[in-house]
Amino acid sequence: DTEVTQTPKHLVMGMTNKKSLKCEQHMGHRAMYWYKQKAKKPPELMFVYSYEKLSINESVPSRFSPECPNSSLLNLHLHALQPEDSALYLCASSQDTIGRTSSYEQYFGPGTRLTVT
Amino acid sequence: KQEVTQIPAALSVPEGENLVLNCSFTDSAIYNLQWFRQDPGKGLTSLLLIQSSQREQTSGRLNASLDKSSGRSTLYIAASQPGDSATYLCAPFGGNNRLAFGKGNQVVVIP
Numbered sequence: 001d002t003e004v005t006q007t008p009k010h011l012v013m014g015m016t017n018k019k020s021l022k023c024e025q026h027m028g029h030r031a032m033y034w035y036k037q038k039a040k041k042p043p044e045l046m047f048v049y050s051y052e053k054l055s056i057n058e059s060v061p062s063r064f065s066p067e068c069p070n071s072s073l074l075n076l077h078l079h080a081l082q083p084e085d086s087a088l089y090l091c092a093s094s095q096d097t098i099g100r101t102s103s104y105e106q107y108f109g110p111g112t113r114l115t116v117t
Numbered sequence: 118k119q120e121v122t123q124i125p126a127a128l129s130v131p132e133g134e135n136l137v138l139n140c141s142f143t144d145s146a147i148y149n150l151q152w153f154r155q156d157p158g159k160g161l162t163s164l165l166l167i168q169s170s171q172r173e174q175t176s177g178r179l180n181a182s183l184d185k186s187s188g189r190s191t192l193y194i195a196a197s198q199p200g201d202s203a204t205y206l207c208a209p210f211g212g213n214n215r216l217a218f219g220k221g222n223q224v225v226v227i228p
Binding site: 006041042055056092105107108109 | 148153159160161162163206210214215218
């Protein structure tokens, strides 16, 4: 099973709301990622968790707050977002973050389409 | 910083033709390279992963080659079908532990 699941599929929120995106994988992967993708653009890396610890934060505004409660779950907490934050948010996982291992491969979820009004 | 270029940006082909999608990258110090497919509004589906020590990888009608020293990879799709219509993304993975994405090849296969 190479599935990464994300909920919700769609989310509409106001600029004063607090919401969370959820990502789950059961492949035993120890690295999980959040990406943001705007229309007609490639995905942009936001955060990387390795063994449940935040290892990369790509200077993302603090209104985005990631959390990794366990090795299978990844959350992205949203607060006081701006309309320009509207995008497709993608979660991914891989066995670990070391690319030279022979089994490294990133698997993506279907994404959450976020609209900020 | 790794720069990834995919050519052509968009192409339309009649059903049955072979597809050739090109990817070039500026930093050859990569561990591997992944090709993904993305349908509009959907997530990315991993198609092929080529390790830096490999020259090519095959899966069904798909074949990807890698020339690491010259910073190039090519994805071949044989006997294209309308269901192959999608955007294809090339992503080398380097020493900064990040995938670097190109802007994609947008493919339309005409029945």
